[in-house]
Amino acid sequence: MAENQYPPLTLDLIREAAARIEGRVNRTPVMTSETLDAMAGARLFFKCENLQKVGAFKARGAANAVFALTDEEARQGVATHSSGNHAAALARAAGLRGIPAYIVMPDNAPVAKQDNVRRYGGEIILCEPTLEARESNAARVVADTGATFIHPYDNLMVMAGQGTAAVELLTDCPDLDLILCAVGGGGLLSGTAVAAKSLKRDIEVVAVEPAGADDAFRSVKAGRILPSIKPNTIADGLLTSLSERTFAEIQRHVDDIVTVSDTAIIAAMRRMWEVLKIVVEPSGAVAYSATSGTGLDLKDRRVGIMITGGNLDLDWLPWMSPKAQA
């Protein structure tokens, strides 16, 4: 894939991130299952970021970004707009450093998500549920407070932090042939691809995207970023679009990209709950769902699988009929 003008993410930055966040995030386990191996015809190694702090890999990038600030920068706090795992992760990281975190959220964000941010000490600024309102409110907060804006993925320190998961995975399982990684905004995918390719030249990195939010797939095929148009998928953590920065890393390092249906995601999610006995959110099952039906040749190969998170509403599960909803 072609180069572009963005400064590259490097293994050095990822290693610095690993040192910076050590003790501030979990070193998550890698799970295996003979049952799932037999079904896939491959050896699968699940990197369990659902068992990460705040229940998602986002804890890594947020911690790295917050602790990379100078004392002077840090004093004025950090800000972001997000209603998801990054918001909680940033609030948590700021709390660890004892600085304010200003989180702009749409006023229709679930109360549970707002509570989650508050529990970590984040200060919530509610706004209308439009991208424009989120961006203008975030800009105003930054102007008013002097806080540093920490984008959920379009930020080199965040990307470097997310890459630490793959470093751990390859430390525990150095013989992997391939890594499957979901793509939304591309932060985890960028970090994973740079870490993996730097540590093991011949490893393959394959991105997996919900078919209902396939802007990355289309962008990679077109060679330029194409917008996400009315994305619709059960994998609600992957509705975001690539940034120029993450797209550049993907072009440099990712070998292939495939899409998966919501039906496949839900089946994969359920199978992980049943066999691995872990709670995985729909987005977290996307990488594993690509082990069948995508045409990828995994036969007898050693496959790393990034489980991105485990945060979801347990009042209803996607394999249940709507009428079962509480």
Place this chain on the structure above:
Amino acid sequence: MAENQYPPLTLDLIREAAARIEGRVNRTPVMTSETLDAMAGARLFFKCENLQKVGAFKARGAANAVFALTDEEARQGVATHSSGNHAAALARAAGLRGIPAYIVMPDNAPVAKQDNVRRYGGEIILCEPTLEARESNAARVVADTGATFIHPYDNLMVMAGQGTAAVELLTDCPDLDLILCAVGGGGLLSGTAVAAKSLKRDIEVVAVEPAGADDAFRSVKAGRILPSIKPNTIADGLLTSLSERTFAEIQRHVDDIVTVSDTAIIAAMRRMWEVLKIVVEPSGAVAYSATSGTGLDLKDRRVGIMITGGNLDLDWLPWMSPKAQA
């Protein structure tokens, strides 16, 4: 508590079991959570037997019993009557040794449970759903085949195998003040109590039982085994009654026994799913559910919690029932 006539389970037997089953079962992780610690006002250490082979601690006892047989005994296979985790565990252990496993199950046992046994190579003998039919069918199978009957808990090798979980827990967390352990038939509780008290003289072992199946509670208070009368609890793995053998160990080693409501069990289960991100069956949440509302003084203490298993039907979850929300 008083002694009785049964030969005791010993730490030596448990250590022999640990050596015998090493590599044949998982060495399960111990999970911790700052969130759950804060809620309990204690330091909690969760021994994750839901991440054990076959999804339950039963894999330990079955493996020990099967591999403790002489070659001559083993050749004729093993038999049991069970529709639960022990059936799958025994089939799996027999499969590892390459010997037959005859599993007597009631003909109304869910197809999923039958499939589970078959998947591990077990041979199922269906019978009427009465204890009498199960026992007479098991006796006939043993007479016909020469198989060794392996009771789910009233068996010293099974009890010794279950005790290996506590040895691992105390190896990983030697400073525990107390262990909470659910009681059904008493196999895990016996093994846990003997291991814990032998390894750490001043540790407390507290049994936890669903209020709707409180035969162990009543038996301990009465000083003799009282029958279980129409047990009714969401914790379907704990409907069984103590045997003389397990009751003897409980009398010798268990410091206290408390009961918990189904409402408390369901709330605990859900909290474990939400915070620990692991799938725990109702019985598996019983020990943790005793951390509040039982009058136990856990303040600032280091508490080991046995999570017994993670096998349940994911088509419906207990908190989705109107009753569960009461």
